[in-house]
Amino acid sequence: NAGVTQTPKFQVLKTGQSMTLQCAQDMNHEYMSWYRQDPGMGLRLIHYSVGAGITDQGEVPNGYNVSRSTTEDFPLRLLSAAPSQTSVYFCASSYLGTGPGDGYTFGSGTRLTVV
Amino acid sequence: SQQGEEDPQALSIQEGENATMNCSYKTSINNLQWYRQNSGRGLVHLILIRSNEREKHSGRLRVTLDTSKKSSSLLITASRAADTASYFCATGGVSGGYNKLIFGAGTRLAVHP
Numbered sequence: 500n501a502g503v504t505q506t507p508k509f510q511v512l513k514t515g516q517s518m519t520l521q522c523a524q525d526m527n528h529e530y531m532s533w534y535r536q537d538p539g540m541g542l543r544l545i546h547y548s549v550g551a552g553i554t555d556q557g558e559v560p561n562g563y564n565v566s567r568s569t570t571e572d573f574p575l576r577l578l579s580a581a582p583s584q585t586s587v588y589f590c591a592s593s594y595l596g597t598g599p600g601d602g603y604t605f606g607s608g609t610r611l612t613v614v
Numbered sequence: 615s616q617q618g619e620e621d622p623q624a625l626s627i628q629e630g631e632n633a634t635m636n637c638s639y640k641t642s643i644n645n646l647q648w649y650r651q652n653s654g655r656g657l658v659h660l661i662l663i664r665s666n667e668r669e670k671h672s673g674r675l676r677v678t679l680d681t682s683k684k685s686s687s688l689l690i691t692a693s694r695a696a697d698t699a700s701y702f703c704a705t706g707g708v709s710g711g712y713n714k715l716i717f718g719a720g721t722r723l724a725v726h727p
Contacts, residue, residue: 532715
């Protein structure tokens with residue numbers, strides 16, 4: 500019962516480098532999403548997916564790519580890191596629709612610093 | 615742009631007191647959810663209320679929803695030091711977008727022993 504697993508927990512990148520943040524869930528959730536959290540701004544949606552092969556943009560998609568080749572995995576790629584992408588990144592998943600008490604299950608986050 | 619906005623931004627109370635946080639939103643919703651985040655951790659789902667519900671309870675939590683005013687409140691009764699955390703409301707849209715949650719900036723709650 501791992502839930503949502505994010506790796507790495509911490510990362511420092513240089514401007515212009517690329518990297519992939521990993522997210523995996525073992526709950527057979529159809530819906531997966533990526534958020535970034537900046538001080539005082541809550542969580543902003545980057546990209547989301549409603550199933551394998553289907554992705555869409557959220558509020559702040561620029562500079563990020565996603566793909567969903569399996570139900571379990573939803574990696575987030577930073578194409579060319581910029582200091583403005585310094586943030587804490589959260590992956591979350593849920594069943595599609597809203598059953599009784601449904602909500603997101605969040606990973607523990609990846610703290611990314613771009614220097 | 616954020617859909618939900620919490621009020622107050624910060625709240626400081628003593629153990630045993632009740633804590634009330636409010637959330638306002640702008641567009642029609644399918645559901646509204648509340649989450650808790652302890653410092654440096656991921657968010658934890660607390661409670662979900664649907665647009666056709668007015669009130670919901672879960673343990674010491676009571677959530678109300680007023681769709682005519684586009685607002686919700688979260689009441690934590692008999693607060694404990696362990697309730698110290700940030701609390702976020704999140705709204706799910708209509709027309710199949712109910713899974714796509716938009717979060718507010720949160721309320722920081724400090725409960726002092």
